[in-house]
Amino acid sequence: MQVTEVTSTTMPQCHTGNITQDQLQQEFNFLRAEQITRTMLNQGLITADEYRRIMVENVVTFPTFISQIL
Numbered sequence: 001m002q003v004t005e006v007t008s009t010t011m012p013q014c015h016t017g018n019i020t021q022d023q024l025q026q027e028f029n030f031l032r033a034e035q036i037t038r039t040m041l042n043q044g045l046i047t048a049d050e051y052r053r054i055m056v057e058n059v060v061t062f063p064t065f066i067s068q069i070l
Helices: 021-042 048-061 065-069
Strands: none
Touching (some): 021 048
16 A cells, blocks of 8 residues: 655635526536436446446536536
8 A cells, every 4th residue: 555645735726706506506406416326326226337327428417516526
């Protein structure tokens, strides 16, 4: 096991502008879609490959700040 020490104390830059109601709704929609998809995977209703393909579509359908880091 290799351990890496992080020495930087600066915070990464974040979006500092105002978030609109529409952007907030998109964030919620993405998170809800991800939660439903994960539940389907956990219950065996879809395969891991189907989960990945659905999440790719979710990222396209719900463009959000969160989806940009996934």
